[in-house]
Amino acid sequence: MSNKTFLRLLNDAFGETQAKPIPVDGLSGETLTIAKKINSEIVKTEKCQLIAGGSIRIIEKVEDFYEKIIGIISAMIRVSELCGTECDLNALCKEIVRIFSRELAFDNCSIMLKDEKGKHLVLVAGSGKGDKYRKAKTVHTDTEMEIREGIAGKAYSSGRPVFVPDVKKDPAFKTFDTCVSIVSLLSVPIKAGDGVIGVMNFSHPLHQGLYDRNMENLMVLLSAFVGQVIMLSKLYGSMSRWNESLKEEVAKKTAELKRKNRQLQKIALIDPLTGIFNRRFFFKRLEEEFLRTTRYGVQFSLLFIDIDNLKPINDTYGHLAGDKVIKTVASILRQIGRKGDVACRLGGDEFGYALLASDIEGAYNFAVRLQEKFVRHNFRGMDYTPTVSVGIANTQGCKFKDHRDFYNAADVALYEAKLLKNTIRIYSRKKHRNRLQLPLLD
Numbered sequence: 001m002s003n004k005t006f007l008r009l010l011n012d013a014f015g016e017t018q019a020k021p022i023p024v025d026g027l028s029g030e031t032l033t034i035a036k037k038i039n040s041e042i043v044k045t046e047k048c049q050l051i052a053g054g055s056i057r058i059i060e061k062v063e064d065f066y067e068k069i070i071g072i073i074s075a076m077i078r079v080s081e082l083c084g085t086e087c088d089l090n091a092l093c094k095e096i097v098r099i100f101s102r103e104l105a106f107d108n109c110s111i112m113l114k115d116e117k118g119k120h121l122v123l124v125a126g127s128g129k130g131d132k133y134r135k136a137k138t139v140h141t142d143t144e145m146e147i148r149e150g151i152a153g154k155a156y157s158s159g160r161p162v163f164v165p166d167v168k169k170d171p172a173f174k175t176f177d178t179c180v181s182i183v184s185l186l187s188v189p190i191k192a193g194d195g196v197i198g199v200m201n202f203s204h205p206l207h208q209g210l211y212d213r214n215m216e217n218l219m220v221l222l223s224a225f226v227g228q229v230i231m232l233s234k235l236y237g238s239m240s241r242w243n244e245s246l247k248e249e250v251a252k253k254t255a256e257l258k259r260k261n262r263q264l265q266k267i268a269l270i271d272p273l274t275g276i277f278n279r280r281f282f283f284k285r286l287e288e289e290f291l292r293t294t295r296y297g298v299q300f301s302l303l304f305i306d307i308d309n310l311k312p313i314n315d316t317y318g319h320l321a322g323d324k325v326i327k328t329v330a331s332i333l334r335q336i337g338r339k340g341d342v343a344c345r346l347g348g349d350e351f352g353y354a355l356l357a358s359d360i361e362g363a364y365n366f367a368v369r370l371q372e373k374f375v376r377h378n379f380r381g382m383d384y385t386p387t388v389s390v391g392i393a394n395t396q397g398c399k400f401k402d403h404r405d406f407y408n409a410a411d412v413a414l415y416e417a418k419l420l421k422n423t424i425r426i427y428s429r430k431k432h433r434n435r436l437q438l439p440l441l442d
Helices: 003-014 029-080 089-104 150-158 213-269 279-296 310-317 319-336 360-376 403-420
Strands: 108-114 120-128 144-146 162-164 184-192 195-204 301-308 342-347 350-355 387-394 424-426
Touching: 029 089, 029 213, 089 108, 089 120, 089 213, 108 150, 120 150, 144 150, 150 162, 150 184, 150 195, 184 213, 195 213, 213 279, 279 342, 279 350, 279 403, 301 319, 301 360, 301 403, 310 319, 319 342, 319 350, 319 360, 350 360, 360 387, 360 424, 387 403, 403 424
Parallel strands: 387 424
Antiparallel strands: 108 120, 108 195, 120 144, 162 184, 184 195, 301 350, 301 387, 342 350
């Protein structure tokens, strides 16, 4: 074979985009050897090209898979941010499918949950391209199916994903009133703990190679995460309601405790017979007012009051009649008393009255009004006429060491008044030959 013929064969072999083997028929000697070597290299090149093409496709698939993983992680992060927010379950599911459709570019995604009776799967949320899911606030009969019905029912009952490449060829498929074009469908059970609470559906208007095993595994991971988010949301809602109930209960108990504390305080500080303060409260206020007087130099008067003839009234007419006389004194003290003054029953037939910001003359006039009003009271059917004796001490007239000394002074004045009965006596440290005739005013 001439060189020109061989060169033409070489040109034909390498003249196209892809090299092809050189025909060896009619070749001999050196040209045959060269042709065989060229053909061997062409075969090696074709194998390399096949391997390279396959590697590129694998790399592209891996890159696409990684992009899906990144999208799923992003979607899971956004969904996790919904935990701890106050929203009802339907609103939560709608937000979840909205995030999935945006982050993962699903054509259509929906969530179906088991109803409270556990007999139906209810479509609570749907989103995706050309979304026409019902947006009614209430669930209609055309948006629910029996628990084992349809492709979703299979996934729910078996607890495993169910993929249908063409729903038109599967008699188990049941459509909703959605106007969403569906060909391929992947239903994945939503699990929470050891139970299944619903199904996530991923659908597409095509069916060629959209949901491979890797994609299915990712959807299983995604649905498991959604199950945990839903359970956490339910738990958060239950805790929020429990917290509100607890707050209401604490508020009720607090109000009740305050009411009981007021009752206890009243029992501890109020005399049950007369309704005025008792001895314990009176001594506390007496100390406070005496210290205030010492600090600011504002005088006040202390009156001790005793009912005359109460013992014969109790002995003759009984203690109910005596109690009536005691309550009359307390009632008059409330009537003629001033706001801020302190009236109390010291015990038995004795009363104390702290007349604040008052001089001796004012205290005396107060005692006179008490006696006059008490005498005018008509105690019918009693042969013994009750009267009151009053002893007065004033912070201005003498220097007292403390409130106890002040108290003893009023008690001494009362003792002198009770010797004569229906009398008013004012305490003085001056010496008198006849103690029964203590001066009215110093």
